[in-house]
Amino acid sequence: MKKSNIISLATFVLSGLVASCSKNDISPLINNTVIKKDTVVGITPIIMTVIDPYSAIKLTFGNNIDPNALLNYANQVKPNYITKDNTNVNSITNSKATLGRVLFYDKNLSINNTISCSSCHKQNFAFSDTALISSGVLGGLSVRHSMRLINTRFANETKFFWNERATTLEQQATMPIQDHLEMGYSGINGRESISSLLSKLSKINYYKELFKFVYNDTIVTEVRLQESLAQFIRSIQSFDSKYDIGRAQVNNANDAFPNFSAIENTGKQLFMTPPTFNANGIRTTGGLGCNSCHNAPEFDIDPNSRNNGVIGVIGSNNIELNNTRSPSLRDITKADGSINSRMMHNGVFENLNAVLAHYNNIPNNQRNTNIDPRLRPNNNTQQLNLTVAESNAVIAFMKTLAGTAVYTDRKWASPFILP
Ligand code: HEC
């Protein structure tokens, strides 16, 4: 048989097989079979088929994921003044973080294939949601405001959610999946539980290939989802802010930063320095004491913080006293100064002026039995006695904490070719 005949025969057989498959059911074996021809003269040509182990990955993710050239999650550079790290045993690897990226953007993780983690955690808004409450499956709504997922790793606090009900990031990762209102695999009111999800994912071709690639077998378990999702989230880091550029230029963090305006340096000083209060809880001198809870340079929350006087519940008159966690204050705004999303667990503040107005005059609510003592000096709720200039300075300073790359870097973007 002539060479050209072999090729046309092979092409004929292949196209016939492909055409007989439904659009969503192209077997990886057929789709990416490579025909190799032995071209040595005088030897009968051999047709050898090589099965591409990543054909479904290529089909679904195109150039966004190349198992032979993974993007860098494991060895990202961070400034040397960043020392906090809450990674316990599950250190970031490029392969598991890549699997985590796929899971994070995959609507298959919800009961009716409509909601992914990224529905409520949008890269463009520091992985928070512009909506006050986020939409989950079948009309479900989140109970609290979504949280930014920036630098979760670089913190002393190891617990997650506003009320710290997840003891690790791994434990946190599959809680939204099992939340009745969010992704729906709750096992209640006739809904399926997470075990249904595990078997659903194990039948999807790109997960067969990804799990084989990452774990050497195709078994999908909750622990593996937790490991991979947590590695992906831990990899989301932001250290290219104006603050970082300035911090790198001084030996002592308390020095004025050369790249800051006078107002920004004043704001930094106010943020970092504790206040002095009189017997009535009114500030007489000093700074605003923000740093005692939102600790620089990570701006993570003090694990011992109690609540900050924001105790409202969205859409009700109830109160909640146990929201004692804040995400890092980095990337509260973008570099252009615009707010990424509403602030606090109940999204009560839409701008930083309102935040400062709150700390300026913490409400004296007798029912708040868990307010942090730092905000109750001499047994009175704090009054900072802020001037407009002081308030503006702290706001200008908080805007210096905005990064840029985290909003656009493709390693944290959706890997799917089709939306
Ligand atoms: C329906 C919207 C929604 C979906 C879907 C969702 N989240 Fe969230 N996420 C939230 C809200 C709201 C909070 C804060 C909830 C609270 O504290 O009660 C949150 C909090 C978190 C936190 C805690 C951050 C911190 O600093 O403590 C992490 C991490 C997180 N989500 C990751 C995920 C992952 C991973 C998925 C997908 C498996 C996911 N989320 C799916 C809305 C959502």
Ligand code: HEC
């Ligand atoms: C006693 C500890 C404490 C002090 C002091 C403190 N905060 Fe907070 N802060 C918190 C806690 C806890 C939260 C989360 C509260 C919630 O959502 O219920 C928070 C939330 C925030 C948020 C919203 C974060 C987000 O992701 O929505 C901003 C902004 C903020 N604080 C700024 C400041 C500033 C500015 C100061 C100084 C004037 C300050 N904080 C002082 C404990 C503190």
